[in-house]
Amino acid sequence: MGSGRIDTRAVGLEAGCALARWLTGKEHMHYGLWAGLEPVAANLGAAQEAYSRRLFALFPEGRLRILDIGGGAGETAKRLIAMGHQVEIVVPSAFLASRCRENAPGAVVHQAIFEEARVTGPFDLCLFSESFQYIQLRDSLPKARALLAPGGAIVIGDVFRRDGGPWLGNPKRVVGGGHVLSVFRKAVEAEGLVIEAEDEVTDEVAPSIDLEQAFFNVLGVGLSGMDRELRAHRPWLRGLAVGVVGRLMGERRRASLVARLTATDRTAEAFRASNHYLLMRLRPAAV
Template identity: 60%
Template sequence: MMADKIDTRAVGLDVGLAFIRWLTGAENLHYGLWTGLEVTAGNLRAAQDNYSTRLFGYLPEGRLRILDIGGGAGETAKKLLALGHAVEIVVPSAFLAARCRETARGAVVHETTFEAFAGTGPFDLCLFSESFQYIPLAESLPKCARLLAPGGQVLIADCFRTEAYRGRAVHGPQPGGGHQIAAFRAAVPQAGFAVVAEEDITDAVAPSIDLEQRLFNVLGHGVVRVSDELRGKRPWAHWALARMIGLFLSARRRENLMQRLMGTARTSQAFRTYNRYLITRLARAGA
């Protein structure tokens, strides 16, 4: 195995964050909330700011010690710090951890998975902003229960799969993701929590899928146009480029990428069918 294997995920994150920063002036990785906004790239920053405003409306009162689990590039933590909260971030990616340290100055950054996080808190709030789906249900809420101070709460903003979703083998790749919503509902009381506030914002965030797919289709058109031109006029260059791409991406990843670039199945309507996007605040049962 090569010691200096190229980290394509880090490269992809770097490029993606650079593009988002160029487009919006920030490095938000989350959905936008599009109520009252035309779904255009020019409104993405406003939609993402609307999302943050809605999410922060579910914060408990007072100055909080917050554990931001899966903190992305640190933009949410930066805003929480500006509101006067103390923030610690858990993020498993070395690249994103570096971005968090740069963006959310004043936050404590833990470069680890939540499952391996060794901190003890106690925290007033465990926050999952589009990160809850990546942690097994058997570990996420029970660990939060151990980390929270008396009266502490959990705030989750994420996608959950509906009963209509029966897996990739049945439906093919579909937008969204997350735990089955029925399984989540069952896990809440099992971990000793109860829902104290909840809002379904599926319809408001779903247009993010259409905007994302339109962007990919524009990129896909450019890729196909250049490929066809090279194949017809510079076949040797086309061959060399294909070989180079093959060094970085497996056949399966190339196929998945082309589906994203050229496909039309990822739509806001498909997102609504197979997902519920919830903002949910939990407190200990009986508190």
Template identity: 50%
Template sequence: MGKKRLDSRSVGLDVAAELVKWLTGAENLHYGLWTGLEVNASNLGAAQAAYTAKLFAFLPDGPLSILDIGGGAGETAKELIALGHRVEIVVPSRCLADRCRNNAPQAKVHEMTFEDFEAAERFNLCLFSESFQYIPLETALDKALKVTQPGGHVLIADCFRSEGFAVAGEVRPPGGGHPIAKFRKAVAALPVEELASEDITEAVAPSIVLEQELFHVFGKAVDRIDSELLIKRPGTRWATAHLLKLILGRRRLARLDARLRGNFRTSEAFIRNNRYMITLLRKLP
């Protein structure tokens, strides 16, 4: 039997939910909308609330039956339900599925990937809020249309790679997702009408700055512990460093070091390499 692969993304999202809840009182895992706000941790909750308000402004008239694909910790579903919508959530992580059940108990939670999801009904709207990039492009669009009623809608809010997206060495620039040109070409070939599309890249980009500042705090803590071990426990330090190399490998260690100590994750780098789009599509009858 082969080794089970460590689900670092799931672990990271679970830890992020705890951290964001500690900072803001809610478990939102999405970017913030920073227009008019100073970029600091105390404003994260307000920025995320502004993002949610922007997203909800794209919703068609309701009440709606909504499939929240990759629903995070259930905070968005909770707010949708409070507005009178009926929500089902698809989320593959067990930890996040449990958080969804706790935060949005009225929502039906499907603990699986969207690729494995089979709908017993057709929804008024499929929502991808920063989950679209983690699903193969054609699969995400085709399956969303399959589970959407004729005349229903697909709402996508996510980061896409710009045409100038470039990786320098082993360190990826901030952001990512599907290439924006490929996304537009795929949408153009579908039986849909694009009702609205808005580029909010510059408004969400400061989220990267706040994230980098947080990683720098962790990096300083790691460096302080490392210097103490070097002086007082050199054998323990050597063994720990050797173990990390075995577990993570050279490439992941290089990326981690860049996250903890680097300064490449900036608003400017995010804007240069990405387009953050909110797009509303209507499935043609």
């Protein structure tokens, strides 16, 4: 039997896909590049398209066999298939696996974490688009390298922690994340890989943080207003609701959600101070 607790991650993924589809008509779940664009919801689709174009510019030439690691809802795979590539997707969530099969029916979908995924390759390209940070370096780089065909490449688009940045004081609370950049670079060298191309887009990505937090704050205002009215006029109902939510979510997750809805410190500037956002292509070093 289950624990009886709400799976907030699954709920969040489903809500995120629905929101993205409502705003943009697509289920992209990555940040955008905002150069020349006002960071408002109406421009989210254009910013995400700019991100995809910059990421795809790092791909090797020709028709490729691609492993999309952490492929979100399958929107990237759908576009890659339309470009003539063969695509396999690795995604851990049952919900996202179902969205991948719906959005990219031409792709082979593996529902598993990358460390355990039974994929054989070889692949011309292993792609990590905002999934690299969630996998231990001891697992991600060796397995991706082993899956490459001769001449193949690894392309990464993700956030990395700055060496010595302000995030060190409270890493779980400071916006951003990922591997510490210097640690990543040492792991790349130890694995016999070289960074063949690197594009820092931190400033262009950062406005995504302000847009994302503005959305959560809007939700927070609505829920705070409801809480105020219940506290004033139906305190017994409020107490019941708080108790039920606390039981279903757990007190720690409930407190975390409240903090997320009311945060004022998750800003583009805070993101820049603690993180790098990098697009890069890696290949095995020449012997």
